[in-house]
Amino acid sequence: PYTRAELVAKVAANLSESRFEHCLRVEATAIQLAQKNGADVERAAIAGLVHDYAKQLPDETFIEAIKTQGFDPELLNYGNAIWHGVVGAYFIERDLEIHDETILNAVRRHTIGAPEMTLIDQILFVADFVEPGRNFPGAEAARETAMADLAAGVRYEILNTLTFLIQGKKQIYPKTIDTYNAWVPTQA
Ligand code: DGI
Ligand code: FE
Numbered sequence: 001p002y003t004r005a006e007l008v009a010k011v012a013a014n015l016s017e018s019r020f021e022h023c024l025r026v027e028a029t030a031i032q033l034a035q036k037n038g039a040d041v042e043r044a045a046i047a048g049l050v051h052d053y054a055k056q057l058p059d060e061t062f063i064e065a066i067k068t069q070g071f072d073p074e075l076l077n078y079g080n081a082i083w084h085g086v087v088g089a090y091f092i093e094r095d096l097e098i099h100d101e102t103i104l105n106a107v108r109r110h111t112i113g114a115p116e117m118t119l120i121d122q123i124l125f126v127a128d129f130v131e132p133g134r135n136f137p138g139a140e141a142a143r144e145t146a147m148a149d150l151a152a153g154v155r156y157e158i159l160n161t162l163t164f165l166i167q168g169k170k171q172i173y174p175k176t177i178d179t180y181n182a183w184v185p186t187q188a
């Protein structure tokens, strides 16, 4: 496998400086959350470092991959926001030679979540939302919630994200709604 330094170089080469720095902060936040929650720190760190690797690939590259690599054609109705995680994992496996399904699944789920999320899935989902560069309204409350209780952080995030998407009249990817239904009302 590539060393951390090699992964850093590959991620940096594919992203703007600010997006790359976000990835470093997500890596650091994922390490903290993994330590707090007894998760695999190495896997959490790698997932954090690479999670947005595909974020700045052109739409055409995603469309080609969706059409030729067996992805759900429904994905074609969405855009980069959904593709960079769900389809981005394909490019991470191909280019960064990461074959660990625990890491790849966390990347696939990092934007939309899932009804069932592993500890690493939850850590990446939450670390992406609360890394110290995030300053949206409610970021500090999200941080405090997530640091006290990881699952509460997941619930806080999915509720906030859906509220924000609906307020902005954005289309909701059906799996984002599945995540909401599974996490928000049933687990107090
Ligand atoms: O890649 P990042 O900006 O670090 O963060 P992210 O991958 O968590 O989210 C990217 C964006 O995706 C964020 O603005 C919220 C948006 N998003 C999440 N679920 C959906 C969605 N956008 C649409 N249109 N539909 C969704 O279901
Ligand atoms: Fe992302």
Ligand code: FE
Pocket (backbone or CB within 6 Å): 110, 111, 125, 128, 129
């Ligand atoms: Fe996120």
Ligand code: FE
Pocket (backbone or CB within 6 Å): 022, 026, 051, 052, 128
């Ligand atoms: Fe991110």
